[in-house]
Amino acid sequence: MKAKVKAVTPSAPHRQSITRHLRYSLGTPETKAPLPSLYEATALAVRDHLIDKMMETEARYEKKKAKRVYYLSLEFLMGRSLGNNLYNLGLFEAFSESLADMGADIDEIRAQEHDAALGNGGLGRLAACFLDSMATLGLAGYGYGINYEFGLFKQEIDNGYQKEKPDNWLGNGTPWQLKHPEKQCIVPVYGRIVHAEDREGNYNPMWMDWKTLIGIPHDMPIAGYGGKTVNTLRLYAAKSSDDFDMDIFNTGDYLKAVEQKMTSETVSKVLYPSDAMESGRELRLVQEYFFVACAIRDIVDRHLSSYKTFNTFPDRVAIQLNDTHPALAVAELMRLLVDEHALTWKRAWAITCATFAYTNHTLLPEALEKWPVALMEHVLPRHMQIIFEINHRFLDEVKAKWPGDNARLAAMSIIEESHPRQVRMAHLAIVGSHSVNGVAALHSELVKTELLPDFYALYPKRFNNKTNGVTPRRWLFKANPGLTALITRHIGDGWVTDMDRLTGLEPLSREPAFQDAFGTIKRANKEVLAKTIWDTCRLKVSPDSLFAIHAKRIHEYKRQLLCLLHIIHQYLEIVEDGKIPNFPRTYIFAGKAAPGYEAAKRIIKLINSVAATVNNDPRVNDAIKVAFIPDYRVSLAERIIPAADLSVQISTAGKEASGTGNMKFAMNGALTIGTLDGANIEIMEEVGEENIFIFGLTAGEVQAIRAGHAYRPWAIAESEPVIKRILDALGTGRFSPDAPGRFIPVCESLLSQYDPYLHLADLSAYIKAQEQVEACYDTPRLWMEKTILNVARMGKFSSDRTILEYAKDIWNATPKG
Numbered sequence: 001m002k003a004k005v006k007a008v009t010p011s012a013p014h015r016q017s018i019t020r021h022l023r024y025s026l027g028t029p030e031t032k033a034p035l036p037s038l039y040e041a042t043a044l045a046v047r048d049h050l051i052d053k054m055m056e057t058e059a060r061y062e063k064k065k066a067k068r069v070y071y072l073s074l075e076f077l078m079g080r081s082l083g084n085n086l087y088n089l090g091l092f093e094a095f096s097e098s099l100a101d102m103g104a105d106i107d108e109i110r111a112q113e114h115d116a117a118l119g120n121g122g123l124g125r126l127a128a129c130f131l132d133s134m135a136t137l138g139l140a141g142y143g144y145g146i147n148y149e150f151g152l153f154k155q156e157i158d159n160g161y162q163k164e165k166p167d168n169w170l171g172n173g174t175p176w177q178l179k180h181p182e183k184q185c186i187v188p189v190y191g192r193i194v195h196a197e198d199r200e201g202n203y204n205p206m207w208m209d210w211k212t213l214i215g216i217p218h219d220m221p222i223a224g225y226g227g228k229t230v231n232t233l234r235l236y237a238a239k240s241s242d243d244f245d246m247d248i249f250n251t252g253d254y255l256k257a258v259e260q261k262m263t264s265e266t267v268s269k270v271l272y273p274s275d276a277m278e279s280g281r282e283l284r285l286v287q288e289y290f291f292v293a294c295a296i297r298d299i300v301d302r303h304l305s306s307y308k309t310f311n312t313f314p315d316r317v318a319i320q321l322n323d324t325h326p327a328l329a330v331a332e333l334m335r336l337l338v339d340e341h342a343l344t345w346k347r348a349w350a351i352t353c354a355t356f357a358y359t360n361h362t363l364l365p366e367a368l369e370k371w372p373v374a375l376m377e378h379v380l381p382r383h384m385q386i387i388f389e390i391n392h393r394f395l396d397e398v399k400a401k402w403p404g405d406n407a408r409l410a411a412m413s414i415i416e417e418s419h420p421r422q423v424r425m426a427h428l429a430i431v432g433s434h435s436v437n438g439v440a441a442l443h444s445e446l447v448k449t450e451l452l453p454d455f456y457a458l459y460p461k462r463f464n465n466k467t468n469g470v471t472p473r474r475w476l477f478k479a480n481p482g483l484t485a486l487i488t489r490h491i492g493d494g495w496v497t498d499m500d501r502l503t504g505l506e507p508l509s510r511e512p513a514f515q516d517a518f519g520t521i522k523r524a525n526k527e528v529l530a531k532t533i534w535d536t537c538r539l540k541v542s543p544d545s546l547f548a549i550h551a552k553r554i555h556e557y558k559r560q561l562l563c564l565l566h567i568i569h570q571y572l573e574i575v576e577d578g579k580i581p582n583f584p585r586t587y588i589f590a591g592k593a594a595p596g597y598e599a600a601k602r603i604i605k606l607i608n609s610v611a612a613t614v615n616n617d618p619r620v621n622d623a624i625k626v627a628f629i630p631d632y633r634v635s636l637a638e639r640i641i642p643a644a645d646l647s648v649q650i651s652t653a654g655k656e657a658s659g660t661g662n663m664k665f666a667m668n669g670a671l672t673i674g675t676l677d678g679a680n681i682e683i684m685e686e687v688g689e690e691n692i693f694i695f696g697l698t699a700g701e702v703q704a705i706r707a708g709h710a711y712r713p714w715a716i717a718e719s720e721p722v723i724k725r726i727l728d729a730l731g732t733g734r735f736s737p738d739a740p741g742r743f744i745p746v747c748e749s750l751l752s753q754y755d756p757y758l759h760l761a762d763l764s765a766y767i768k769a770q771e772q773v774e775a776c777y778d779t780p781r782l783w784m785e786k787t788i789l790n791v792a793r794m795g796k797f798s799s800d801r802t803i804l805e806y807a808k809d810i811w812n813a814t815p816k817g
């Protein structure tokens with residue numbers, strides 16, 4: 001029987017498609033459809049468009065013999081897809097009207113979608129922005145990663161403490177993925193090496209008795225803006241083979257066999273929730289290998305099906321390693337070429353190095369990946385052999401360059417001769433790549449001079465910088481429709497794909513009418529956020545107060561504590577000195593702490609404790625409010641960022657590789673208070689020193705203090721009464737009346753000469769910079785002018801610019817090629 005569907009009306013062109021999906025994909029009659037079903041049917045209707053375009057795109061790449069670019073990343077922090085796909089396909093209005101025709105509100109439907117949180121923070125979100133830019137630029141760019149069953153944990157706040165809850169985002173599946181069981185990939189793991197010889201008597205090791213992992217690709221279509229190109233993000237889910245260890249079945253231990261099956265499916269179960277910190281766990285190593293092995297096989301198969309030879313491999317294929325997490329790809333490609341395709345080592349190595357490029361994301365020592373040799377031998381015996389051989393040949397090169405320099409040899413070796421011996425993944429990635437890049441100008445310099453000076457001396461041409469960017473489609477066009485409409489009304493919509501055109505706003509920066517229109521939009525965005533704060537924290541904040549926002553992962557180097565010390569200072573000024581601020585302020589925090597990171601979790605408790613004290617003290621009389629919004633994630637960031645007046649970016653200089661949150665805030669018209677760290681420096685260069693509040697030590701000064709053992713925080717506290725007062729309040733239980741000693745460990749770490757983040761060294765400068773902010777905000781016309789100039793001058797930080805640089809300098813790939 002045929003469904004009765006309404007005839008297509010011009011005002012509701014997609015109603016029929018949504019209704020058909022309700023009926024035939026979900027088995028739900030339109031009249032009874034609850035919101036979640038309406039969301040799903042809408043997504044499926046949008047997906048139909050994506051699939052058509054995806055197939056057209058692949059055919060076009062095939063015909064043009066486009067160079068393929070593969071972005072390997074253990075994390076893709078995608079967020080929601082419905083709105084983004086509708087905007088990029090140019091279908092937002094049409095779907096909005098079609099849903100309205102059915103009596104549904106598109107915003108309510110969009111709110112049904114669960115974020116795809118397959119990443120921790122900046123590194124994973126960068127991967128997501130890059131996919132958007134590659135599709136928008138018409139580059140044949142593919143993402144490869146893991147389809148985690150559980151993404152980053154959901155954060156709840158209980159009595160001021162973070163509680164982690166599982167993020168079962170795939171509970172009912174997702175309409176944004178196409179599962180391809182027929183393209184499954186079989187991967188060997190564990191087992192042992194048999195040292196054999198081939199017929200000519202050459203050493204020919206054989207990998208025996210391995211177990212198999214099966215990777216099932218789940219493809220997510222990635223629509224470029226304008227809808228012409230739809231690329232693919234391929235995420236693998238681990239599945240055990242049906243005949244997984246049939247021997248056990250046959251000997252009768254049925255339950256043990258089923259248990260083993262559970263174990264192999266564990267591989268894609270959950271994302272490791274640490275940001276800038278390595279776990280060192282076996283399951284994590286298996287995860288890294290699993291997705292890399294699936295990806296490399298897929299890449300090689302696609303190449304051979306078109307070209308039949310490896311001669312052209314590096315001309316047709318570029319592989320970017322997002323940090324060292326996928327660095328095993330170097331060994332895996334070598335294994336495929338040498339063991340399975342019988343290439344000589346020399347030829348295989350030339351192909352490998354010409355194909356790979358590596359992006360470094362951090363200078364923090366605790367984040368540099370190392371794996372015990374014994375563990376790697378156990379999990380990946382053949383890869384460990386290959387890594388030893390790579391290292392052997394590499395060390396010969398080092399010896400030739402620096403004869404007799406054994407210290408340098410030990411420092412550069414891929415194997416760290418420690419107890420236990422460890423594989424240094426960054427060294428493997430560098431040796432096996434033709435390009436090594438940092439993610440902001442300062443960071444890339446520090447990679448050369450501090451982190452890897454020996455490698456820079458050996459391979460100076462390999463090192464380069466690619467300053468990060470973010471996609472203006474999600475972070476301005478979609479997140480801030482009010483500002484988008486205002487900008488487009490004045491300068492047209494070309495900026496969406498050419499962000500430099502925002503400079504067209506500069507002449508409007510002093511025009512009162514434009515400033516007022518801008519201010520009205522900002523005020524409306526603040527109202528939306530105020531409502532979120534009420535809904536999630538039961539706290540009333542005024543949209544007329546200055547919104548100062550510190551939203552990012554909670555980490556000591558990002559210095560949420562420095563921000564808090566200033567808030568405490570302002571609170572004490574009010575209640576002790578009777579100093580009433582000229583205008584009210586709302587301090588807003590959001591961010592997750594890694595579940596095992598005690599110091600970070602204590603910072604969350606402290607933020608909530610300061611909030612409880614300040615918000616409930618009648619003497620403060622609403623002059624300052626402090627809010628911690630739980631569960632920071634992409635969809636929440638899209639609400640928070642457009643509402644910010646002041647963006648707080650105050651990491652210790654030299655610690656934040658780039659930052660991308662800083663870019664999102666500034667392009668939405670927040671002024672930055674920040675240190676000379678990461679991309680803040682380049683933001684300052686673009687927007688002008690007079691349009692940003694910069695303070696604090698430089699990376700060089702931080703280094704000099706560290707090198708000279710010259711940090712004396714207690715002396716700072718003794719000589720500056722303002723600082724002493726803040727620390728006394730913290731240490732004597734003013735914010736923890738129920739447990740006066742709770743925050744003594746915080747005071748002790750702040751007063752320790754070993755505090756790696758030098759909080760107290762920057763505190764006075766930070767307080768002064770906040771006073772400058774205050775004076776400026778008190779002059780609204782001046783503030784608005786700076787705000788508009790920030791938006792106008794942020795073009796450099798579009799990820800389109802970043803991707804064009806990768807394509808030209810590293811991948812040798814042409815957009816629309």
Ligand SMILES: *Cc1c(COP(=O)(O)O)cnc(C)c1O
Pocket residue numbers: 120121122125551552553632633634637658659660661662664
């Ligand atoms: C952009 C973004 C980040 C990165 O923020 P930084 O300030 O650069 O650390 C982290 N999480 C989410 C959800 C983001 O959108």
